[in-house]
Structures are given as C-alpha cells and as structure tokens.
Amino acid sequence: MSVRIIPGGLLPTAVLFLMACFRSGAVTPQLVWDDEFNGTVSSGPDPTKWNYDLGVGDPPGWGNNELETYTSSRTNSLIVADPDATDGKALAIRAQTAGGSYTSARIQTASTFTFTYGRLEARAKVPTGIGCWPAFWALGANNPTVGWPACGEIDVMEWVGQTPSHIKGSLHATGYSGDNSLNEDSVLPNNESYSDAYHVFAVDWYADQIIFSMDGVVYEVQKKSGIPAGSAWPFDAPFFVILNFAVGGDWPGPPNASTVFPQDYRVDYVRVYSLPEEPPASQVWAPSSPLNVTAFSPAAAQIMVSWKAPFSTFGAGVSGYVLQRATDSAFTQNVTTQSLGAVTSYMDTGVQKGSTYYYRVSAVSANGTSDPSASAQSAPLAATSSSRLLNLSARGFVGTGANALIAGFVVGGPDAKTVLVRASGPALAASPFNVPGTLPDPELQVFSGSTVLNTNEGWAGDPQIASAAASVSAFAWTDPASNDAALLMTLQPGAYTAVVSGVSGDTGVSLLEVYDVP
Numbered sequence: 001m002s003v004r005i006i007p008g009g010l011l012p013t014a015v016l017f018l019m020a021c022f023r024s025g026a027v028t029p030q031l032v033w034d035d036e037f038n039g040t041v042s043s044g045p046d047p048t049k050w051n052y053d054l055g056v057g058d059p060p061g062w063g064n065n066e067l068e069t070y071t072s073s074r075t076n077s078l079i080v081a082d083p084d085a086t087d088g089k090a091l092a093i094r095a096q097t098a099g100g101s102y103t104s105a106r107i108q109t110a111s112t113f114t115f116t117y118g119r120l121e122a123r124a125k126v127p128t129g130i131g132c133w134p135a136f137w138a139l140g141a142n143n144p145t146v147g148w149p150a151c152g153e154i155d156v157m158e159w160v161g162q163t164p165s166h167i168k169g170s171l172h173a174t175g176y177s178g179d180n181s182l183n184e185d186s187v188l189p190n191n192e193s194y195s196d197a198y199h200v201f202a203v204d205w206y207a208d209q210i211i212f213s214m215d216g217v218v219y220e221v222q223k224k225s226g227i228p229a230g231s232a233w234p235f236d237a238p239f240f241v242i243l244n245f246a247v248g249g250d251w252p253g254p255p256n257a258s259t260v261f262p263q264d265y266r267v268d269y270v271r272v273y274s275l276p277e278e279p280p281a282s283q284v285w286a287p288s289s290p291l292n293v294t295a296f297s298p299a300a301a302q303i304m305v306s307w308k309a310p311f312s313t314f315g316a317g318v319s320g321y322v323l324q325r326a327t328d329s330a331f332t333q334n335v336t337t338q339s340l341g342a343v344t345s346y347m348d349t350g351v352q353k354g355s356t357y358y359y360r361v362s363a364v365s366a367n368g369t370s371d372p373s374a375s376a377q378s379a380p381l382a383a384t385s386s387s388r389l390l391n392l393s394a395r396g397f398v399g400t401g402a403n404a405l406i407a408g409f410v411v412g413g414p415d416a417k418t419v420l421v422r423a424s425g426p427a428l429a430a431s432p433f434n435v436p437g438t439l440p441d442p443e444l445q446v447f448s449g450s451t452v453l454n455t456n457e458g459w460a461g462d463p464q465i466a467s468a469a470a471s472v473s474a475f476a477w478t479d480p481a482s483n484d485a486a487l488l489m490t491l492q493p494g495a496y497t498a499v500v501s502g503v504s505g506d507t508g509v510s511l512l513e514v515y516d517v518p
C-alpha cells in the first residue's frame with residue numbers, strides 16, 4: 001500500500017544470516033534474535049539493536065506524503081512500564097503534535113541485524129485515532145543499491161485509524177507494489193479495535209511462501225508460485241526489521257479534530273526465530289516447553305510441583321498444562337497424566353512415602369501441545385503421627401511486671417499434647433543445687449494469645465505432677481510445702497506463652513521448664 005523510502009547509505013555493517021533453510025530435524029521455531037523492550041524505564045531502545053531513521057525523508061513524507069518528523073528524542077521513543085506487557089515493560093513509539101506539526105519515531109536494524117527466512121513476530125498494541133499509521137515491517141537489505149520495490153518489503157502489520165478492526169499484511173516487490181501489493185486483512189470480530197489490546201503479529205517466511213498470522217491464527221498465505229506473471233520474488237535475501245509510527249500520509253489521511261495526541265504505539269517485544277524448511281501441516285506452532293519445573297514435599301503425602309509459563313506461545317495463548325508423573329526419569333513406569341487449567345503449580349496428594357516421583361509439564365494452546373519440560377523429582381516426606389517438643393528451659397532473674405520471665409513454645413503435630421510446665425525457685429535453693437538468691441515464691445501462668453489458660457502458685461506435692469516429672473526425667477521436687485509452681489496441661493496444637501513472675505513483689509533467680517509428656 002505504500003512507497004517506502006529509506007535514507008541512502010544504510011549498508012549493513014554487521015550482518016547475521018540465518019541459515020534456517022538449511023536446518024534439518026528442527027521441528028519447532030528456535031529463537032535467534034529478540035528485543036523484549038524491558039530495559040530501564042524512560043531509556044531509549046537498545047542502540048546495539050536499533051538505529052533511528054530521522055527527519056522527514058527524501059522526498060519529504062517518506063514517499064507517502066506523511067506528516068511526521070522522526071526524532072531520536074525520549075519524547076518520541078522510550079521504554080515504559082506497562083502491566084499488559086508480558087514482562088511489564090514495552091517500547092512506546094509516541095507521536096506528539098505541537099503547532100500543527102507532528103513528531104514520532106522510526107527505528108530499524110539495517111546495520112545491526114538482518115536475516116533470511118524465519119519467523120518475524122511482534123506483540124504490539126496500536127494507538128487510536130484518525131491519521132495514525134503504526135507499522136511492523138521488514139525491508140530488503142539491498143534497498144540502498146537496488147531501490148524500492150526491487151528490494152522487497154514484508155509488511156507484517158500495518159494499521160490505520162479509519163479501520164480500527166483491521167490490520168493488513170502485505171508483500172511489495174517489482175510487479176506488485178504500492179496499491180497493487182499482495183495483501184490480506186486480519187479483521188477482529190464485533191467491531192473490536194486493535195487499539196484495545198495487545199496482539200501477536202507474525203510472518204513465517206519460508207523459501208517458497210510467507211504465512212501471515214495474528215494471535216496464532218493464519219489469515220494470509222503468499223506463495224512464490226502465485227505471484228503475478230513477470231513479477232519478482234526478492235524474498236530470498238537478507239531483510240532488516242522496522243518499527244515506525246507515521247502520522248497522516250496517502251493511506252490514512254491526516255489526523256482530524258477527534259484525534260488525540262500524544263498517542264502511543266506499544267511494542268512488547270520483537271522476536272525472530274529460525275524455522276524448519278517447511279511449515280507443519282497446521283501452519284501454526286504449539287507453545288515452547290514450560291520452564292523452571294520444581295518439585296518438593298512440604299508435608300507428608302504431598303508434593304508441590306510448580307513451573308513457569310513458556311517463553312514462546314507463537315500468538316496462541318496457553319490455555320492449560322498437561323502434568324505427567326512417573327516413578328522413573330524416563331517416564332515409563334507408573335505414569336499418570338493430568339490435564340490442568342492455566343495454572344503454574346499443582347499439589348499432588350496421591351503420593352506415597354518410599355517412592356521417588358518425577359514430574360514434567362507440557363503447555364497447551366489452541367495450536368497444539370508443547371514438548372514436555374525438563375523433569376523435576378521429589379520424594380514425599382514420611383508421615384508422622386505427631387511431633388514432640390522435647391524440652392524448653394530458661395533461667396533468669398525474675399521479678400514482677402516487666403521483670404517477668406517469658407518464654408514461648410509450640411505444640412506441633414496433629415494432636416493435643418500433655419505438657420508439664422514448671423517454675424522452680426525454692427527447689428533451686430535446696431540441695432543439691434544450693435543456688436543463692438532464688439525467687440522465693442514463683443507464680444506460673446500459661447497463655448494462649450492474651451488469654452490466661454492456667455495459673456499456679458505452688459505445686460503442693462501434686463502426685464500427678466511428680467509422676468509427669470519423673471516420666472520426662474526432670475529433676476525431682478521433694479518438698480510438698482515448697483512454693484515452686486507447676487502445671488500439667490493438655491494443649492491443642494498451637495502457640496503458647498509461659499510467664500514466671502514473683503507473687504508479692506519478690507525477686508530472684510527462677511528456672512522455667514516446659515516438657516512434652518509422653
């Protein structure tokens with residue numbers, strides 16, 4: 001639909017040729033170049049990957065009577081935070097207006113990256129408004145020597161504000177260019193606008209055909225065998241990538257009073273993949289494999305498996321995952337398969353102690369199921385009927401109020417436990433310890449949160465407490481008249497606090513002990 005003119009002198013200085021057509025055995029696209037546009041917010045596009053085309057073109061209007069002046073300013077191109085981007089950041093190509101003139105940006109890889117054949121894909125959200133003309137395209141690297149349209153042009157996506165439900169994919173070459181290009185439209189249903197959300201625009205460029213797709217759905221195939229008689233097929237040589245946001249021009253016409261500036265053309269990423277020699281029968285690609293699969297056992301009879309979504313979905317979003325479990329790393333023994341929704345973790349409760357389990361995950365989209373991920377392994381923790389607090393003891397100088405001795409303890413496991421809690425003062429003063437300065441009359445309290453569960457100010461020779469102390473081999477209290485304090489309690493699993501203080505303002509050394517009584 002357009003005459004495309006780029007400034008002269010852009011001969012590639014560093015050129016990477018993709019030998020994709022010579023690959024054999026590869027069955028999925030392999031990433032060879034990308035820009036995720038996830039650099040520092042407010043920085044410009046990576047200068048090792050992109051250069052600017054500046055100004056108004058020669059002749060002015062870039063051959064299309066466009067109205068914008070292209071700049072390298074951060075007011076026209078910058079990395080922005082964008083929650084709708086896959087990685088939270090995108091490139092904004094921002095068109096501005098002032099005094100009836102327009103500025104915008106156009107970046108290209110002519111001197112940094114060119115390729116022949118492969119998948120060229122971008123995830124982008126177009127601006128909105130009459131006169132806006134964002135594009136994602138590629139141009140033959142021999143343009144400076146052979147000119148346009150002999151160099152060839154692949155328009156992966158062009159959009160104009162007058163037809164917001166349409167994007168156009170086009171080929172231009174000698175014999176079919178400008179208004180006579182080979183093109184088709186991808187049209188959103190229900191008059192939805194491409195301005196409203198990110199979409200994935202791609203071409204799969206093979207030696208004998210170029211397949212155009214939007215969100216993983218093919219809408220156009222141009223074959224070398226189908227071009228007009230006597231025309232050229234220049235799509236067998238290196239091309240470079242261009243992103244630009246034109247304002248006005250022959251196709252969209254100028255902005256009108258309804259067009260709001262500034263306007264952003266957001267690009268989440270540009271990726272180039274190598275392809276096998278021929279497309280699959282479906283012409284579309286299943287996702288790449290999920291990443292970072294891990295498995296661990298957080299509790300008895302449970303294994304938590306988690307993973308990351310695949311890097312590449314080739315336009316068709318991941319609709320779910322297939323989780324495979326086996327008891328051998330080759331996935332041949334006791335294999336089970338689970339179909340899951342679009343989740344990235346799964347708690348497997350169907351595991352038994354004594355076995356090691358292996359897990360791997362495949363991603364599913366409307367276009368197929370990925371190869372399985374790398375596998376992860378885990379063995380479930382052994383089941384235990386209960387856990388035990390063996391002993392807690394703390395010695396301190398104890399008074400009242402802020403000088404209380406405070407210790408926390410937890411009753412773990414699934415069941416209630418019998419617990420002996422003791423506060424020793426007089427018993428420490430007696431033989432065989434003979435500790436001087438002991439607390440003469442400890443008071444013991446056990447709390448659950450701020451609730452006092454029990455209080456004791458003297459054990460009075462309680463035979464059950466004596467028996468419990470003997471059962472845990474605590475040193476024996478012998479004087480039933482002593483003011484040592486003790487509580488024998490059955491506690492539900494949970495957290496508790498034991499507090500020792502002096503009863504009537506007295507102070508001294510006290511020992512606090514908590515025992516799990518079998």
Ligand SMILES: [Ca+2]
Binds near residue numbers: 086269
């Ligand atoms: Ca991004």
